[in-house]
Amino acid sequence: MSSRKDSTLAALLKEKPKRGRPPSAISRQNVYVALTAEQKEWFNQLANDLPGEFSRADIPDLAVTLLAMRLELLQTAVSDRNRGIPEGITDLDSLYLLWDLTLPVADEENYRWTSIRLSPQQVIELGRVHGILNALFGVNRSQVFALGLALFASFTQQQQLGNHTFKSLRELRDWIRNIYL
Amino acid sequence: MSEEVYPALEIEHFVQPDWSLLDVVVPPFSIEADPRFMYLSTETKRALSKVSYMVEAGQGASIVVGEVGTGKTTLASWFHSRYDRRPDFVAAKVDEPPKRSGLLLLRRIAAEFGLRTRRATEDQLNEFRAFLVQQSSQGVLPLIIIDEAHELGIEQFVELRRLLNFRDPRGGKAYQLILLGRPELDINLREVPDFNDRVATRSSLDPLTPDDTKALIEYRLLAAGRDGRKTPLFNDSAVLTIWQETRGYPRSICLLCLHLCLELIVQKGAYIDDRFVATFLERQHSYRQLDGEVTE
Numbered sequence: 155m156s157s158r159k160d161s162t163l164a165a166l167l168k169e170k171p172k173r174g175r176p177p178s179a180i181s182r183q184n185v186y187v188a189l190t191a192e193q194k195e196w197f198n199q200l201a202n203d204l205p206g207e208f209s210r211a212d213i214p215d216l217a218v219t220l221l222a223m224r225l226e227l228l229q230t231a232v233s234d235r236n237r238g239i240p241e242g243i244t245d246l247d248s249l250y251l252l253w254d255l256t257l258p259v260a261d262e263e264n265y266r267w268t269s270i271r272l273s274p275q276q277v278i279e280l281g282r283v284h285g286i287l288n289a290l291f292g293v294n295r296s297q298v299f300a301l302g303l304a305l306f307a308s309f310t311q312q313q314q315l316g317n318h319t320f321k322s323l324r325e326l327r328d329w330i331r332n333i334y335l
Numbered sequence: 336m337s338e339e340v341y342p343a344l345e346i347e348h349f350v351q352p353d354w355s356l357l358d359v360v361v362p363p364f365s366i367e368a369d370p371r372f373m374y375l376s377t378e379t380k381r382a383l384s385k386v387s388y389m390v391e392a393g394q395g396a397s398i399v400v401g402e403v404g405t406g407k408t409t410l411a412s413w414f415h416s417r418y419d420r421r422p423d424f425v426a427a428k429v430d431e432p433p434k435r436s437g438l439l440l441l442r443r444i445a446a447e448f449g450l451r452t453r454r455a456t457e458d459q460l461n462e463f464r465a466f467l468v469q470q471s472s473q474g475v476l477p478l479i480i481i482d483e484a485h486e487l488g489i490e491q492f493v494e495l496r497r498l499l500n501f502r503d504p505r506g507g508k509a510y511q512l513i514l515l516g517r518p519e520l521d522i523n524l525r526e527v528p529d530f531n532d533r534v535a536t537r538s539s540l541d542p543l544t545p546d547d548t549k550a551l552i553e554y555r556l557l558a559a560g561r562d563g564r565k566t567p568l569f570n571d572s573a574v575l576t577i578w579q580e581t582r583g584y585p586r587s588i589c590l591l592c593l594h595l596c597l598e599l600i601v602q603k604g605a606y607i608d609d610r611f612v613a614t615f616l617e618r619q620h621s622y623r624q625l626d627g628e629v630t631e
Contacts, residue, residue: 242387
């Protein structure tokens with residue numbers, strides 16, 4: 155006797171792993187940025203350096219969180235002055251130099267549009283950081299995200315992130331927050 | 336009535352080069368430390384961002400070291416001009432510290448701030464303390480910039496450390512200090528560990544790369560009024576020869592470029608290439624000797 159096949163509706167309703175999208179408590183939003191092939195490759199390298207509980211898909215969230223915190227720290231340093239950012243920080247490159255990051259190589263032809271998926275809070279944070287840096291130096295969202303990515307790559311190396319254990323993304327974010335703020 | 340030509344004016348007319356032949360409004364190259372012409376190389380940007388962050392965050396002392404002719408004095412002038420014009424800063428710049436004596440150094444700084452100079456160290460320090468409290472109450476942060484800081488003696492570092500210890504009684508920030516000097520400064524600081532521990536950031540100014548050399552020359556020509564869309568005055572081969580000759584030291588680059596421009600004006604030429612530079616260097620033996628004195 156042949157077993158009865160599921161109906162089409164039942165097959166659709168069945169829980170199946172979604173290709174390329176690990177489960178996330180809050181659904182993430184697509185944000186489009188232009189990245190070079192090298193920057194995309196960073197995602198794969200960084201994914202190996204993350205603690206076991208986290209995957210490649212969490213990198214954009216963490217990069218944006220880290221960038222937002224570092225910028226907040228920078229603004230806190232000049233909070234009682236009459237400027238939003240120190241006098242000697244004259245362009246986006248100055249931020250790379252201030253934070254001891256390798257300067258990006260301008261390679262207009264190799265940029266490709268790609269979508270990153272960010273949690274709603276990180277979408278807001280990226281928008282805020284982009285707004286500040288755009289007003290100061292006229293940079294675009296892709297350049298801002300690339301700065302965050304470079305910052306996160308440096309952070310994972312400095313802090314040996316892979317050697318730590320975190321229960322959730324929130325715990326990891328709190329840990330980063332405690333370091334800087 | 337015949338037109339009278341005064342001899343002095345005639346000589347001046349002869350001596351003054353016609354810079355308009357190079358399509359510039361003012362002389363583009365000079366060895367004077369002029370912040371308007373400061374080219375921001377990668378190393379300069381790094382120093383600017385780190386030092387200015389530390390100053391505005393009230394972290395205390397910052398150090399910038401570099402060989403002769405790498406742009407320390409220009410950087411010092413930049414910090415002074417930028418911070419002194421801000422309402423939330425008051426800046427004092429000491430171009431060359433007095434020898435050895437701590438009191439003399441304090442008196443020099445006091446004079447730069449417009450404070451009373453005293454004969455006793457403690458009295459002078461009290462003046463500084465009162466000044467800090469007064470400025471802090473108005474939200475103003477005092478900044479001290481000392482150029483040629485490698486000449487500072489141990490006694491002077493001790494007095495500077497005491498200045499850094501002052502705090503606004505309401506928990507505010509203290510005096511901010513930027514020291515610029517030759518690499519010996521780092522060695523001298525090892526003899527004063529108390530002060531050395533308070534150094535928030537260290538930056539170094541290295542000679543320029545060939546790319547930075549080209550960018551510096553182009554930037555100065557642009558700042559002097561030359562249209563950036565025109566054919567470059569110095570072609571790439573000339574820039575490379577200049578870089579090899581000057582080893583990338585900004586002051587030497589400016590001095591050589593100044594001489595090359597003057598030569599070009601005399602010859603009424605259109606641009607400078609490597610042959611022009613080589614011919615100039617062969618003919619002007621005295622230039623190399625002068626350059627040696629400047630950079631060594």
